Amino acid sequence: MGVDVFDTNMPKRYSPVVTEAANSDDVPNLPPTSWAVLGMLSHADELSGYDLKKWADWSLQFFYWSPSYSQIYAELKRLEKHGLATSRAVIQQDGVRGKRMYTITESGRKAAARWVNDAPVEAPVLKHSVMLRVWLGNLAEPERLREMLEAHIAYVEKMAKRAEADAKGAESNPDWAYPSAVLRWCTRHYESERDLAQELLADIDTLPKRRRRKHG
Template sequence: MTSRQFSNKQDMERQLPPTAWAVLGLLSFPGERTGYELKKWADASLRFFYWSPAISQIYAELRRLEALGYATSRRSGPEEPRTKRRYAISEAGRAALTAWADSPEAAGPAVLKHPLVLRIWLGHLAAPARLRALVEEHLARTEAELGQVRAALARAEDNAEWAHPRIALRWSELRELAELELARAMLADLDRLTPPQGGDPADHDGWPGPG
């Protein structure tokens, strides 16, 4: 059982990856949850400021957390394989999570991997119209994400228990807004470099060529 990837308890305790704390954090809010529910919640909210692990990893983290005594699980009904398993944080888990959350160590630097900007950075190899189209797609996606953040914010109940998650979501909302601004400014920079030919900016590839 417990898959051989975690050799022993001492090794695990040394320092858990942020993902483990994030999953334990999900569990720290009231209620018992299944891995599946945790994944949906991460998709709907955690991912806007941190990241949403693959479902298989959530299950792996839950097993690790349980092996460490930081979480407990129980099956609803018969103890059979592949039946629903609900997890809850344990006292030890809450203590460990609190120690982590309240530790004086600075939060690490944010990691940003922005494939769009990577493509723009190599823009000398692409057609200007292509670059503009990529930015437009990014604008559309960002607007959709903004809608999702606002939906999450609307769902977050207005009581003290959820005050901090609301601040994180509010930060995410402002971030999506800033992302839109950034993309628009980049579009303007691109236009300044190679002014778009007359006509609908999306319906042609006309362009002098790279050589």
């Protein structure tokens, strides 16, 4: 393994060296998911855990991932414990169900800003099970591989359309300028995934078929 051009170990962070400000006690050391939830709170007045989950499915989902309900509730408690968010109980009355609404605090807004600006950026994580299967293509039935890639193409097309529709809905509001820029990125990302999957499909069709059980 005498390669000298590239590092074997790619960084998990883009800037591993923590600048003095980054992990001082005014910005608690939380996982990105916490900041994602706090970030959603920063885009709204008041949200319940349920609201947050629904919204995560329509926004975070495209470029991060949507945490489960239970994790969202846990994160909210943690954020409140750190003073980054506050909550008020909305008790049930007149046929309106009880719930707990969360709001970002001023301290939370500052901490989020410092996290965005100063915390080391984690390298993007990709876990592409479809590619994992193609990578093991020598074990697979060619038809199954094709089916998988076609299901994947359908999936990314759906995501591209959803992102596009969301981007359209968001771009009218100047407060959502950054979220809509990201949604435009997502649209292009999923469209590009579609094209890449189609090229891969064409690519593996040129491969000599070493195993073929049926071709009827």
